[in-house]
Amino acid sequence: MQGNRNGMIPISRDRLISEFPKCYTPEAALQLRTDWDIRAKVGFKDGAARHQPWDRQRMSKVVVVGDLNVGKTCLINRFCKDVFERDYKATIGVDFEIERFEVSGIPFSLQIWDTAGQEKFKCIASAYYRGAQVIITAFDMADIKSLDHTRRWLEEAMRENEPDSCFIFLVGTKNDLLPLDERQRTEKDAIRIAAEMQAEFWAVSAKTGENVQSFFFRVAALAFEKCVLKDMESGPPARIGHGGSIKSDCANLEKASAHDKKRGCC
Numbered sequence: 001m002q003g004n005r006n007g008m009i010p011i012s013r014d015r016l017i018s019e020f021p022k023c024y025t026p027e028a029a030l031q032l033r034t035d036w037d038i039r040a041k042v043g044f045k046d047g048a049a050r051h052q053p054w055d056r057q058r059m060s061k062v063v064v065v066g067d068l069n070v071g072k073t074c075l076i077n078r079f080c081k082d083v084f085e086r087d088y089k090a091t092i093g094v095d096f097e098i099e100r101f102e103v104s105g106i107p108f109s110l111q112i113w114d115t116a117g118q119e120k121f122k123c124i125a126s127a128y129y130r131g132a133q134v135i136i137t138a139f140d141m142a143d144i145k146s147l148d149h150t151r152r153w154l155e156e157a158m159r160e161n162e163p164d165s166c167f168i169f170l171v172g173t174k175n176d177l178l179p180l181d182e183r184q185r186t187e188k189d190a191i192r193i194a195a196e197m198q199a200e201f202w203a204v205s206a207k208t209g210e211n212v213q214s215f216f217f218r219v220a221a222l223a224f225e226k227c228v229l230k231d232m233e234s235g236p237p238a239r240i241g242h243g244g245s246i247k248s249d250c251a252n253l254e255k256a257s258a259h260d261k262k263r264g265c266c
């Protein structure tokens, strides 16, 4: 794809976020607000006016964890590529996608890390938990054990991150598989666990696409707002890694990902 006058690739129209996205249910929401934080709005105006160059764009790291086969890869692929794969192919170690947004006129990216749920790949995957701004703990709505296991997944992800530094989401996948009454029962249990985890709950289906875009828009909006507020407190935009540009960070991440895939299990 060709860049525009500034050499930047235009962001597709379906990745434009202007309104503050709603939560799934107020019973388990990280924010009950219906509009952006008033201080962040000032930051948006300032950021839009400054036209930050590509290599100073804001990016947040999102790590998706959960049992094997719960549908982490399918969830990411539905959002990033609008595809659904019926056959199960285990993630080996880790994989990642970069998804670009424009939030209130300002470019923003999510670096979404898909981690392996299989025990034998855990030691590779856990090396990538560090530095997350968002942790998504996924479970299968049709497999209640996978909901119980989300506590342990979160604990492990938080071992590599500062307490209070991450937004936590609890996501029930495959909600197309449940009849309405069962779905409501599982949601009730999930909302209770989300409250314990201080997480926001969402129920989605990668197969039908239900709630997938709304969920990732919510993630992007909260992460972006937090970046803006942090920048306003501390000066220059936060970036991934140790002062590298988004381009060099991406190149390094690609190398790391390819290396881990080749290595297979530990």
Ligand SMILES: Nc1nc2c(ncn2[C@@H]2O[C@H](COP(=O)(O)OP(=O)(O)OP(=O)(O)O)[C@@H](O)[C@H]2O)c(=O)[nH]1
Pocket (backbone or CB within 6 Å): 066, 067, 068, 069, 070, 071, 072, 073, 074, 075, 085, 086, 087, 088, 089, 090, 091, 092, 115, 116, 117, 118, 173, 174, 175, 176, 177, 204, 205, 206, 207, 208
């Ligand atoms: N019906 C239905 N099936 C789904 C959905 N999402 C995923 N699946 C199926 O569940 C299986 C596992 O999906 P994956 O996305 O590969 O699971 P994963 O959590 O990434 O698994 P690991 O890589 O081993 O950790 C596949 O056969 C998918 O087709 C969904 O929303 N609805």
